Amino acid sequence: MIRIVIAGPRGRMGREAVSLVHETKHFELVAVVDRINEGKTLAQLDGFPAIEVPIFTDLERCLQTVQADVFIDLTTPEVGKRHAEIALHYGVRPVVGTTGFTEDDLTRLTQVAEEKKIGAIIAPNFAIGAILMMKFAQMAAKYFPHVEIIELHHDQKLDAPSGTALKTAQLIQQVRPSFIQGHEAEKETMEGARGALYDGMRIHSVRLPGLVAHQEVIFGGDGQTLTIRHDSFHRSSFMSGVRFSVETVMKLETLVYGLEHLIE
Numbered sequence: 102m103i104r105i106v107i108a109g110p111r112g113r114m115g116r117e118a119v120s121l122v123h124e125t126k127h128f129e130l131v132a133v134v135d136r137i138n139e140g141k142t143l144a145q146l147d148g149f150p151a152i153e154v155p156i157f158t159d160l161e162r163c164l165q166t167v168q169a170d171v172f173i174d175l176t177t178p179e180v181g182k183r184h185a186e187i188a189l190h191y192g193v194r195p196v197v198g199t200t201g202f203t204e205d206d207l208t209r210l211t212q213v214a215e216e217k218k219i220g221a222i223i224a225p226n227f228a229i230g231a232i233l234m235m236k237f238a239q240m241a242a243k244y245f246p247h248v249e250i251i252e253l254h255h256d257q258k259l260d261a262p263s264g265t266a267l268k269t270a271q272l273i274q275q276v277r278p279s280f281i282q283g284h285e286a287e288k289e290t291m292e293g294a295r296g297a298l299y300d301g302m303r304i305h306s307v308r309l310p311g312l313v314a315h316q317e318v319i320f321g322g323d324g325q326t327l328t329i330r331h332d333s334f335h336r337s338s339f340m341s342g343v344r345f346s347v348e349t350v351m352k353l354e355t356l357v358y359g360l361e362h363l364i365e
């Protein structure tokens with residue numbers, strides 16, 4: 102039995118994760134961390150099944166009160182990084198789906214996990230299709246160094262570019278010679294027209310109601326283009342990755358950033 106705390110239970114991802122944990126025989130939800138509702142139980146909140154677990158608004162107090170093995174964070178960038186460090190401090194293995202972490206944040210959390218000698222997973226995308234899309238993009242970049250990334254998300258997303266787009270750019274960077282794409286004299290007549298720049302690659306962020314989570318990686322070569330696209334139409338697409346991460350983090354002793362390192 103793996104004892105789990107979830108932060109962000111009322112969010113779009115948090116609700117799915119609560120259902121997943123509740124329905125998985127070898128998982129036990131022992132508490133949730135919410136922004137509000139201190140002292141209530143999850144069962145008292147609208148839209149939740151009768152799950153009698155306590156709600157805390159402070160992760161430290163939560164981890165001082167309940168015994169947990171894994172902490173799942175699905176909140177906001179600022180909260181997620183603070184939570185991940187607290188969980189490590191209390192010896193509880195973080196599985197972080199929250200995006201918007203900087204390289205400095207990742208370095209810091211990697212150090213803390215090493216000091217504590219416990220596993221942690223930070224996964225910018227839990228969907229198997231998205232992980233394959235990133236792996237395929239890395240494979241293609243060896244042959245097509247000219248590439249642009251277009252990520253498309255719902256309009257309530259806080260961070261841009263998405264964690265997935267950044268991870269894709271990092272994976273491509275590992276195999277692509279560093280150079281600035283496009284015409285050397287290119288000039289934006291409207292700021293932002295060419296998107297964000299990551300090691301010479303452009304990343305474009307689209308935000309619209311109706312979208313969930315989507316990404317296209319477009320490669321250009323002589324007389325041809327190659328487009329690799331993934332679509333998450335529902336947040337259920339992320340849940341098998343959450344389950345896999347909870348099970349896997351129990352066996353790790355370091356921080357792993359990205360499920361591509363854990364999937365053959």
Ligand SMILES: NC(=O)C1=CN([C@@H]2O[C@H](COP(=O)(O)OP(=O)(O)OC[C@H]3O[C@@H](n4cnc5c(N)ncnc54)[C@H](O)[C@@H]3O)[C@@H](O)[C@H]2O)C=CC1
Nearest residue numbers: 109111112113114134135136175176198199200225226227
């Ligand atoms: N890794 C992955 O596969 C995926 C990651 N995400 C990421 O997960 C995060 C959450 O996404 P959504 O569920 O769409 O957002 P959301 O806005 O629906 O949910 C976030 C929840 O966090 C809660 N929250 C804020 N501050 C808090 C605090 N101090 N303590 C406890 N809870 C707090 C909010 O009340 C809200 O319920 C985002 O960073 C998003 O980018 C989203 C989808 C998939």
Ligand SMILES: O=C(O)C1=N[C@H](C(=O)O)C[C@H](O)C1
Nearest residue numbers: 200225226258263264265314
């Ligand atoms: O906010 C979202 O919705 C998503 N966020 C993650 C990201 O930033 O890549 C994963 C997925 O794209 C959905």
